[in-house]
Amino acid sequence: MTITVKKNLVSEAKYPLKCPNPMTAEYITIHNTANDASAANEISYMIGNTSSTSFHFAVDDKEVRQGIPTNRNAWHTGDGKNGTGNRKSIGVEICYSKSGGAKYKAAEKLAIKFVAQLLKERGWGIDRVRKHQDWNGKYCPHRILSEGRWNEVKAAIEAELKALGGKTSQSKTNTTKKTTTSSSKKKTSYALPSGTFKVTNPMRKGDDVRQIQKALAALYFYPDKGAKNNGIDSVYGPKTANAVKRFQMMNGLCADGIYGPKTKAKLEALLK
Numbered sequence: 423m424t425i426t427v428k429k430n431l432v433s434e435a436k437y438p439l440k441c442p443n444p445m446t447a448e449y450i451t452i453h454n455t456a457n458d459a460s461a462a463n464e465i466s467y468m469i470g471n472t473s474s475t476s477f478h479f480a481v482d483d484k485e486v487r488q489g490i491p492t493n494r495n496a497w498h499t500g501d502g503k504n505g506t507g508n509r510k511s512i513g514v515e516i517c518y519s520k521s522g523g524a525k526y527k528a529a530e531k532l533a534i535k536f537v538a539q540l541l542k543e544r545g546w547g548i549d550r551v552r553k554h555q556d557w558n559g560k561y562c563p564h565r566i567l568s569e570g571r572w573n574e575v576k577a578a579i580e581a582e583l584k585a586l587g588g589k590t591s592q593s594k595t596n597t598t599k600k601t602t603t604s605s606s607k608k609k610t611s612y613a614l615p616s617g618t619f620k621v622t623n624p625m626r627k628g629d630d631v632r633q634i635q636k637a638l639a640a641l642y643f644y645p646d647k648g649a650k651n652n653g654i655d656s657v658y659g660p661k662t663a664n665a666v667k668r669f670q671m672m673n674g675l676c677a678d679g680i681y682g683p684k685t686k687a688k689l690e691a692l693l694k
Contacts (some may be wrong), residue, residue, distance in 0.1 A: 481536055
Protein backbone atom coordinates (compact mmCIF):
# COMPACT_ATOMS: atom_id res chain seq x y z
CA MET A 423 0.00 0.00 0.00
CA THR A 424 1.35 3.43 -0.98
CA ILE A 425 2.17 5.69 1.95
CA THR A 426 0.41 9.02 1.62
CA VAL A 427 2.52 12.10 2.33
CA LYS A 428 0.91 15.11 3.97
CA LYS A 429 2.47 18.29 2.65
CA ASN A 430 3.15 21.46 4.59
CA LEU A 431 5.67 23.00 2.23
CA VAL A 432 7.82 25.99 3.06
CA SER A 433 6.74 29.16 1.27
CA GLU A 434 8.72 30.25 -1.78
CA ALA A 435 9.57 33.43 0.11
CA LYS A 436 11.71 31.27 2.40
CA TYR A 437 13.49 29.36 -0.36
CA PRO A 438 16.64 31.54 -0.08
CA LEU A 439 16.97 30.50 3.57
CA LYS A 440 15.72 26.92 3.62
CA CYS A 441 16.21 25.45 0.13
CA PRO A 442 17.93 27.89 -2.22
CA ASN A 443 19.14 25.45 -4.88
CA PRO A 444 17.37 23.27 -7.46
CA MET A 445 18.24 19.63 -6.82
CA THR A 446 18.30 16.35 -8.69
CA ALA A 447 18.63 13.97 -5.76
CA GLU A 448 21.05 11.04 -5.82
CA TYR A 449 20.77 9.80 -2.22
CA ILE A 450 18.41 9.50 0.74
CA THR A 451 19.82 10.47 4.14
CA ILE A 452 18.33 9.14 7.37
CA HIS A 453 18.31 11.14 10.61
CA ASN A 454 17.03 10.72 14.16
CA THR A 455 15.48 13.82 15.72
CA ALA A 456 16.88 15.04 19.03
CA ASN A 457 13.42 15.44 20.61
CA ASP A 458 10.05 13.74 20.96
CA ALA A 459 7.94 15.95 18.69
CA SER A 460 5.45 14.61 16.15
CA ALA A 461 6.07 14.83 12.40
CA ALA A 462 3.56 17.69 12.09
CA ASN A 463 5.33 19.66 14.82
CA GLU A 464 8.79 18.92 13.39
CA ILE A 465 7.79 20.28 9.98
CA SER A 466 5.89 23.27 11.36
CA TYR A 467 8.83 24.29 13.52
CA MET A 468 11.32 23.80 10.68
CA ILE A 469 9.44 25.93 8.15
CA GLY A 470 8.50 28.60 10.68
CA ASN A 471 11.83 29.40 12.33
CA THR A 472 14.64 31.66 11.10
CA SER A 473 17.38 28.99 11.03
CA SER A 474 18.62 27.71 7.67
CA THR A 475 18.47 24.10 8.94
CA SER A 476 15.94 22.17 6.87
CA PHE A 477 14.91 18.68 5.77
CA HIS A 478 12.44 17.17 3.34
CA PHE A 479 10.40 14.69 5.39
CA ALA A 480 9.55 13.87 9.00
CA VAL A 481 8.07 10.48 9.92
CA ASP A 482 6.33 9.63 13.17
CA ASP A 483 4.30 6.64 14.33
CA LYS A 484 1.25 7.63 12.29
CA GLU A 485 2.22 9.68 9.24
CA VAL A 486 4.79 11.20 6.90
CA ARG A 487 4.96 14.99 6.59
CA GLN A 488 6.86 16.94 3.93
CA GLY A 489 8.25 20.46 4.35
CA ILE A 490 10.72 20.88 1.45
CA PRO A 491 10.06 19.89 -2.21
CA THR A 492 12.31 17.03 -3.34
CA ASN A 493 13.49 19.11 -6.30
CA ARG A 494 15.07 21.63 -3.90
CA ASN A 495 18.11 21.09 -1.68
CA ALA A 496 17.90 21.19 2.11
CA TRP A 497 20.51 22.03 4.75
CA HIS A 498 20.45 18.80 6.76
CA THR A 499 23.83 17.05 6.58
CA GLY A 500 26.34 19.65 7.79
CA ASP A 501 28.76 19.19 4.88
CA GLY A 502 28.63 22.76 3.58
CA LYS A 503 26.91 24.72 0.84
CA ASN A 504 28.26 22.45 -1.91
CA GLY A 505 28.41 19.22 0.08
CA THR A 506 26.95 16.15 -1.59
CA GLY A 507 24.69 15.46 1.39
CA ASN A 508 23.24 18.96 1.44
CA ARG A 509 23.04 19.36 -2.31
CA LYS A 510 22.16 15.89 -3.56
CA SER A 511 20.26 14.01 -0.86
CA ILE A 512 16.69 13.83 0.44
CA GLY A 513 16.55 14.22 4.22
CA VAL A 514 14.26 11.92 6.23
CA GLU A 515 13.88 12.61 9.97
CA ILE A 516 12.57 9.81 12.23
CA CYS A 517 10.58 11.26 15.13
CA TYR A 518 10.40 10.41 18.85
CA SER A 519 14.09 9.55 18.79
CA LYS A 520 15.06 11.19 22.07
CA SER A 521 13.14 8.87 24.39
CA GLY A 522 12.58 5.88 22.12
CA GLY A 523 9.93 3.42 23.19
CA ALA A 524 6.84 2.21 21.33
CA LYS A 525 6.22 5.46 19.45
CA TYR A 526 9.79 5.55 18.17
CA LYS A 527 9.69 1.91 17.10
CA ALA A 528 6.49 2.56 15.14
CA ALA A 529 8.02 5.70 13.58
CA GLU A 530 11.13 3.81 12.53
CA LYS A 531 9.02 1.03 11.03
CA LEU A 532 7.01 3.54 9.00
CA ALA A 533 10.21 5.35 7.96
CA ILE A 534 11.70 2.08 6.68
CA LYS A 535 8.62 1.50 4.52
CA PHE A 536 8.66 5.11 3.32
CA VAL A 537 12.35 5.10 2.37
CA ALA A 538 11.77 1.87 0.42
CA GLN A 539 8.90 3.62 -1.36
CA LEU A 540 11.16 6.57 -2.29
CA LEU A 541 13.77 4.14 -3.65
CA LYS A 542 11.16 2.27 -5.69
CA GLU A 543 9.75 5.51 -7.16
CA ARG A 544 13.23 6.51 -8.33
CA GLY A 545 14.42 3.13 -9.53
CA TRP A 546 17.21 3.16 -6.94
CA GLY A 547 18.81 0.36 -4.93
CA ILE A 548 19.77 0.26 -1.26
CA ASP A 549 23.18 1.71 -2.21
CA ARG A 550 21.51 5.14 -2.37
CA VAL A 551 20.69 5.16 1.38
CA ARG A 552 23.03 7.04 3.71
CA LYS A 553 23.12 8.01 7.37
CA HIS A 554 23.83 11.59 8.42
CA GLN A 555 27.15 10.44 9.87
CA ASP A 556 28.41 9.51 6.39
CA TRP A 557 28.45 13.12 5.25
CA ASN A 558 30.06 15.06 8.09
CA GLY A 559 30.82 12.59 10.88
CA LYS A 560 27.97 13.66 13.19
CA TYR A 561 26.67 10.86 15.42
CA CYS A 562 23.30 10.63 13.66
CA PRO A 563 20.92 8.80 13.42
CA HIS A 564 21.94 8.68 17.08
CA ARG A 565 19.44 6.13 18.37
CA ILE A 566 20.04 3.67 15.55
CA LEU A 567 23.82 4.05 15.93
CA SER A 568 23.84 3.77 19.72
CA GLU A 569 21.79 0.58 19.48
CA GLY A 570 24.14 -0.82 16.81
CA ARG A 571 21.32 -1.32 14.31
CA TRP A 572 22.33 0.60 11.18
CA ASN A 573 22.94 -2.54 9.12
CA GLU A 574 19.70 -4.00 10.46
CA VAL A 575 17.76 -0.91 9.37
CA LYS A 576 19.32 -0.98 5.91
CA ALA A 577 18.48 -4.68 5.57
CA ALA A 578 14.87 -3.93 6.56
CA ILE A 579 14.67 -1.18 3.91
CA GLU A 580 16.06 -3.56 1.32
CA ALA A 581 13.52 -6.23 2.28
CA GLU A 582 10.67 -3.71 1.91
CA LEU A 583 12.09 -2.58 -1.42
CA LYS A 584 12.17 -6.16 -2.64
CA ALA A 585 8.55 -6.64 -1.55
CA LEU A 586 7.63 -3.58 -3.61
CA GLY A 587 9.34 -5.07 -6.66
CA GLY A 588 12.13 -2.50 -6.69
CA LYS A 589 15.85 -2.85 -7.31
CA THR A 590 17.74 -4.45 -4.46
CA SER A 591 21.21 -4.33 -6.03
CA GLN A 592 23.27 -1.28 -6.84
CA SER A 593 21.61 1.28 -9.09
CA LYS A 594 23.82 0.49 -12.07
CA THR A 595 21.81 2.36 -14.69
CA ASN A 596 21.57 5.51 -12.61
CA THR A 597 25.19 5.28 -11.50
CA THR A 598 26.35 5.06 -15.11
CA LYS A 599 24.18 7.98 -16.02
CA LYS A 600 25.53 10.01 -13.11
CA THR A 601 29.12 9.25 -14.02
CA THR A 602 28.55 10.25 -17.63
CA THR A 603 26.82 13.48 -16.62
CA SER A 604 29.44 14.35 -14.03
CA SER A 605 32.30 13.64 -16.42
CA SER A 606 30.80 15.91 -19.04
CA LYS A 607 30.83 18.75 -16.51
CA LYS A 608 34.37 18.27 -15.22
CA LYS A 609 36.70 19.35 -17.99
CA THR A 610 39.29 20.96 -15.73
CA SER A 611 42.61 19.17 -15.40
CA TYR A 612 43.83 18.61 -11.83
CA ALA A 613 47.58 18.12 -11.40
CA LEU A 614 47.27 15.94 -8.35
CA PRO A 615 50.52 15.41 -6.44
CA SER A 616 52.14 12.06 -5.68
CA GLY A 617 53.23 11.06 -2.21
CA THR A 618 51.47 11.05 1.15
CA PHE A 619 49.74 14.01 2.78
CA LYS A 620 48.38 14.04 6.33
CA VAL A 621 47.90 16.41 9.25
CA THR A 622 51.29 17.28 10.71
CA ASN A 623 52.74 19.89 13.06
CA PRO A 624 53.54 22.27 11.46
CA MET A 625 50.81 21.72 8.88
CA ARG A 626 51.83 21.10 5.30
CA LYS A 627 51.15 23.99 2.92
CA GLY A 628 51.54 24.82 -0.75
CA ASP A 629 50.24 24.35 -4.26
CA ASP A 630 50.21 20.55 -3.97
CA VAL A 631 47.70 20.80 -1.13
CA ARG A 632 45.71 23.36 -3.12
CA GLN A 633 45.38 20.90 -6.01
CA ILE A 634 44.04 18.23 -3.64
CA GLN A 635 41.53 20.69 -2.18
CA LYS A 636 40.40 21.83 -5.64
CA ALA A 637 39.87 18.24 -6.77
CA LEU A 638 37.83 17.47 -3.65
CA ALA A 639 35.80 20.65 -4.15
CA ALA A 640 35.00 19.64 -7.73
CA LEU A 641 33.44 16.46 -6.36
CA TYR A 642 31.60 18.35 -3.56
CA PHE A 643 33.78 17.02 -0.74
CA TYR A 644 35.60 20.23 0.15
CA PRO A 645 32.93 22.78 1.04
CA ASP A 646 33.10 25.53 3.59
CA LYS A 647 29.69 27.16 3.74
CA GLY A 648 29.91 30.89 3.26
CA ALA A 649 33.66 30.97 2.65
CA LYS A 650 35.18 32.46 -0.47
CA ASN A 651 36.31 29.86 -3.02
CA ASN A 652 34.93 27.07 -0.79
CA GLY A 653 37.57 27.87 1.83
CA ILE A 654 40.47 26.52 -0.25
CA ASP A 655 43.54 27.68 1.66
CA SER A 656 46.43 25.40 0.54
CA VAL A 657 46.82 24.04 4.09
CA TYR A 658 46.53 20.30 4.84
CA GLY A 659 44.84 20.69 8.21
CA PRO A 660 41.91 18.98 9.95
CA LYS A 661 39.38 20.43 7.48
CA THR A 662 41.18 18.92 4.50
CA ALA A 663 41.77 15.62 6.28
CA ASN A 664 38.05 15.43 7.08
CA ALA A 665 37.16 16.05 3.42
CA VAL A 666 39.60 13.32 2.34
CA LYS A 667 38.14 10.96 4.94
CA ARG A 668 34.58 11.51 3.70
CA PHE A 669 35.70 11.03 0.09
CA GLN A 670 37.44 7.78 1.05
CA MET A 671 34.40 6.57 2.99
CA MET A 672 32.10 7.17 0.03
CA ASN A 673 34.43 5.47 -2.44
CA GLY A 674 35.34 2.24 -0.68
CA LEU A 675 38.78 3.30 0.53
CA CYS A 676 40.33 3.13 3.98
CA ALA A 677 38.81 6.22 5.64
CA ASP A 678 41.86 7.57 7.48
CA GLY A 679 42.00 11.14 6.13
CA ILE A 680 45.45 10.53 4.64
CA TYR A 681 45.93 11.37 0.97
CA GLY A 682 48.05 8.73 -0.75
CA PRO A 683 48.33 6.74 -4.02
CA LYS A 684 44.94 5.02 -3.75
CA THR A 685 43.10 8.25 -2.95
CA LYS A 686 44.91 10.02 -5.79
CA ALA A 687 43.96 7.25 -8.25
CA LYS A 688 40.30 7.36 -7.24
CA LEU A 689 40.17 11.15 -7.52
CA GLU A 690 41.76 11.03 -10.96
CA ALA A 691 39.34 8.33 -12.12
CA LEU A 692 36.30 10.37 -11.05
CA LEU A 693 37.62 13.62 -12.52
CA LYS A 694 38.36 12.29 -16.00
